[in-house]
Every structure is written in structure tokens, then in C-alpha cells.
Amino acid sequence: MPELIFPLDSKRKFTDQAKIGHNRWHPAIPPVAWVKPGDSFRVHCREWFDGAIHNDDSAEDVRDAPLKTVHALSGPFAVEGAEPGDLLVVDILDLGPIPQEDSGPLAGQGWGYTGIFPTKNGGGFLTEQFPDAYKAIWDFSGQIATSRHIPAVSFTGIAHPGLMGTAPSAALLSKWNARESALIATDPQRVPPLALPPEPQDAILGAVSPSEFDQIAGEAARTAPPRENGGNQDIKNLTRGSRVFYPVYVSGANLSVGDLHFSQGDGEITFCGAIEMGGFIDLRVDVIKEGMQTYRVGENAIFMPGRTDPQYSEWLAFSGVSVTLNGEQRYLDSQLAYQRACLHAIDYLTAFGYSPEQAYLLLGAAPIEGRLSGVVDIPNSCATVYLPTAIFDFDVRPGASGPFRVPQGTSAPHAGFD
Known part of the structure; x- marks a missing residue:
């Protein structure tokens, strides 16, 4: 087993550990450990809400989830010799749920969760159709x-880190804050908001000194969106065997990782669409000197996917085009086309007895494939969602005998706002 350089005690909060991670991006957050090029090491990760979501039959925890606290990231880990302009090479050697216990109160201890986030607390890809909170364990x-909470399905997960990235430079952080602030200003009262500005409340900044804390907390970027440094990309194929090439913006690169997923469908469409868990990840790092210029990787990571995906061979695919539910034509709107494809898949699954919410949760958690199938044929883009048929305990294909009916009486926990 690689050396454990970031341990987490499952009986203690994320902020009450021997080494404390962070939940904001800022170049001044000190590294918690140093590694050398060629080193392999193990990191423990807490699920993104640090235990706020429970293994029960209520969705009130999802409805009231403390978004200002996320993500609980392990790191930063500085790599000796890495300098701005280099490429940081990160190999994912292994990862999985929390290994210390078979069961317990934290996601990853034998269980995980998927949530539909309510519009008033983050929303999701289909928030106009699903404005309330739901959960599946x-x-x-x-x-x-x-x-x-979702009967008659089982599937092999594609475990992966939802979030991994390098620290931004001060200039890059300033660029993020300026452009996202400008976007918010176009519709400052929007629910959910157009972006998440720096938020000092609930900021976790590792070993930042008390004298610097307030200034850094007021500048530090939230970790919710993916950006040029990688971050919360939620790419389900970044699994065992993947190699990722990250731009380096600060000395040491300052790599951080977290938000582990047991499984996820393309798009993580419910916002908390993956099966969230805590666990461990084994990494190996190396450095390509001046790699950003050499390989023209000025921003955003490139990667080689792992080879351990579940081997599904039969799919039922649903398509959508860029026309709204009200019949309004949009010009090559691929996001809308994917929304319509997902809604078509949800409608189809309700014919078998699933509620729309159960179907939506399933599409977020199961290893579906999402594809942009046509982006040039004006005015309609076409997107498709591929649903593996083998995840169902019954034949999910259309047939002359009519749809199978899943066992009734099981529902996904729901919580609305008063």
C-alpha cells in the first residue's frame, strides 16, 4: 500500500483532524504535505458534505444541505520541483470507499447517496421540472x-474523484472572480444563482494563519464549478488507470482531491447526481517541465481515461433536440437537447412504474452515457443519453407484451419547503 500522507479519522469532523484540508481555492493555502516526482501515496477523502447527509428515509438533509461548506478537499499536496508552466502528471492507481469499516454513519461506510437538490438550494440540470429535494440511499x-429507494436495479459502479485540481495563481483567481461577478450582475436575484462568489462563511483554509484568514476567505473561490485548474469536473471516466495532465500555476502545483463517487451518469444531472462517498485514493505524480507551452495546454487538464469501466454491451438510447417544452425553437442549444433527451428517458421509465423522481435519481447515479450527437444541423442540435439495459432486473426494452411493472410501495424520500 502506498504511504498514507493524509489520514482521516471517521469518528471526527473534517475540521478536527490531525491534518486539515480546505474547501476553497486560493494560492496562499499552504500544502499539507510534500511529495517528489515519481512518488506514490494514499489520501483519505471525506464525502463533499462532511457527513451532513444521512442513511435514512428523509430528504430534509438534502433540502437543507449546507452548500457553503463544500467541498471537503484533501490537500493541497506540493510536488517538489513543479513550477508555473509545467504539467503535473497524476496517475490514479486505485480508489474506493472508506476501508476502515464495513458500515457506519458516514457515506462510504458501506453506503452512499444521490440527491435531487431543490431549486432554492442549488438546483440541478432539470430543476424547472424537479424543484423539490429527493434522496436515494x-x-x-x-x-x-x-x-x-429505487427497486429492481443494480449496477457496477465506476468509482472516480469528482474533484481534483491544482491551485490557481493570484492572477488566475482574480480572473475567475471578475468574470463570475460580471455574470452574477446580469441577474443578481436569480434562483438558483448564476454563479457562487467568494463566501467567507464556513470557509476552511487548511493551515492559513489567523492573521491572514479573513483576507484569504474573502478572495478564495468556491469549489463548485470546474475551471482552468481542473476542479469539480465530475468526469466519471477518471477512474483507476487514468492519467491526468494538469496545468501548474503555482510553485509546487498544490494538488487537491476529493468528492469521491462510487458511480455517476454523464452530466451528474441532479447536481448531487453521483453516488457520493468518502474513501481513499492512491495517486502517483510526475512533472513535465515547461509542458504547458510544449504541448499547448495553457488551461484545462487533458487526460487518458482508465480501462476499468463496466463492460455494458446493450443500451437503450433516447434523443432530444433543441426545442423547449413550450415549443420554442432554440439555435443549436446542445444543453437543451441533452435536457430533452434526459426528460424522454425519465418519461419512458415511468411506464414501468417508477416515479419521475426515481427515474431522475437513477439517471444521475447509474453509468449512463451522454453524447452530443449532432451540433451542425441548423437549427437543431441533437443530444442522446444511453441507458445500459443490463442494470435492470427486467427487460426494459419496448415489447409487444407491454412494460413490466416494478414493485410498488417504494418511493424516494421527499422534502419540500414550507
């Missing part, structure tokens, strides 16, 4: 996930 058996 998934139980782990090896690599297989099943849920008491």
Missing part, C-alpha cells in the same frame, strides 16, 4: 450498488 456490495 445506495448500498454497496463489492462494486455493485442497489437502492431500497
